[in-house]
Amino acid sequence: MLQTLLLTILLAAASFAEEISETPGCVPAIEATAYQKQFQLKFANFGPWDLCSEASDTKKVLSALHTIRAAEFSDEASPLITRVSDETDFDYLAHRARRIQKNGCAGDETVVACVRPGEHTLRLQAPFFAIPAVNRVATLLHEARHVDGFPHVTCEAGPLSGSDGGCDPNLKYHGAYAVELSYYARVALNGKNFHPAYKALARSSAVALMEQNFVRNPAPSRERLALLDFADGHLRLFDGANFREHLSTIVSDGKLIARNYGIAVLPRDRAQNSWLIDPYADAFLSPDLLESLLGTTFRNYNKLNIAERPQILDVLNRLDLQGRLYPERVELMLHPEIGELEPVRVDLD
Ligand SMILES: [Zn+2]
Known part of the structure; x- marks a missing residue:
């Protein structure tokens, strides 16, 4: 029995490839249990314990946490990389999010995720589980920033013009979109153990974020x-x-x-x-x-x-x-x- 359990754990650990891909394999069981405890993940929220199925919401959350934990970056600087803390991404998240649970964003089901003022709980809604893995990871870091405040403002131009709470004023505000952009930029530019598809999606997500979610677009204009x-x-x-x-x-x-x-x-x-x-x-x-x-x-x-x-x-x-x-x-x-x-x-x- 013990042997079977050990073998299962070893197999699970081996199947999460060292390279982080868009759809990583199984989340290693020992780490998964630690994440479940640390972030108070409830089966009643996310569904049955599942470390491998791409359709499982539990696996999607655990996988996002493990991607944050397992990521390796080089240190090259870029104007798009604005660190708001010296902590690793995992420590940054863990020091702000004491709990991760499903739903509860004021009844608005189109919201991907939210943090209520004064709380240390990240609330993930249905759209979170439909977006690509790289965006789920970035969303966790984005929401962790909201534990410290940094509310959004109304976009003044671009495709989200007029959207209340769709933008941050600029990169220097060091808000949640800057944290999110910084993650995409680090993956795309400095990521050491990411699959090329994950990096390509990070790069494109950075471009989309720059174009849409800042009142002042931080990107230099590139006429082509x-x-x-x-x-x-x-x-x-x-x-x-x-x-x-x-x-x-x-x-x-x-x-x-x-x-x-x-x-x-x-x-x-x-x-x-x-x-x-x-x-x-x-x-x-x-x-x-x-x-x-x-x-x-x-x-x-x-x-x-x-x-x-x-x-x-x-x-x-x-x-x-x-x-x-x-x-x-x-x-x-x-x-x-x-x-x-x-x-x-x-x-x-
Ligand atoms: Zn936000």
């Missing part, structure tokens, strides 16, 4: 011209002086649609998925890595049957309004959170 070369189907980026091209990405014909955190490529060949160009990295990123960042229009597009894929000519994405331009019609829809789901169609004569 994206071109589709119809002669050979390669994508090219022009920065004003140099061309870069992505030889493995061939889109013989398609539309380039500027988005708030990149340029989406919508191939006219309906068999191909949409792509996203990250202008900060001068990189062309596969939609497989960026499902969560492509935005509703493109994410839904990639999920459609080939025959059902519409020919979108342009899109408008704002907090309150989304619009899609087709050859013969325009679809306008209010953001679902504001109440209306059905698109209003306007036929073009």
Whole structure:
């Protein structure tokens, strides 16, 4: 019996790969038990004890904690890396979050997570369990910052313009978004034991955060011209002086649609998925890595049957309004959170 138990523990420990990936294997049992005790995780909250299943909320929380614990970074500085503490990420979290539990964010089910003023409890809601692993980890660190206060302010520009509590004033405020951005930047730039897919998602999350969640965007503006070369189907980026091209990405014909955190490529060949160009990295990123960042229009597009894929000519994405331009019609829809789901169609004569 003891032998079986020992073997199970050893197997579990071995299956969490040393490299931290987007979907790490099983969380090692001894560490998992320690996290459960330290953060007072309740089965009644997160469901049965499960260290391996990707569908288990318990595993998602334990895995996020273990990712924080197991991470290794080098020390290179970057303007995007603003440490608010000398502690390790795990100690930073543990010194602020005495308990992690599910729900309780004032009845608003669209909120990913929250901390109530004066409490040391991190409350995780349904969206937390639907976002990628790297964003779950960053959310824990973001919420830990709120234990010390640092309330958000209203965004003044960008896709979240007008969103109450959607932004921090700037990077120097050292608020929860700065802590979150700093985690993404450290993973992307200094992460030593992360899988490339986890690092790519961290990089893109950093770009999205900079574009959306600061009143003053901390990123230097990077104007880029994206071109589709119809002669050979390669994508090219022009920065004003140099061309870069992505030889493995061939889109013989398609539309380039500027988005708030990149340029989406919508191939006219309906068999191909949409792509996203990250202008900060001068990189062309596969939609497989960026499902969560492509935005509703493109994410839904990639999920459609080939025959059902519409020919979108342009899109408008704002907090309150989304619009899609087709050859013969325009679809306008209010953001679902504001109440209306059905698109209003306007036929073009
Ligand atoms: Zn926050």
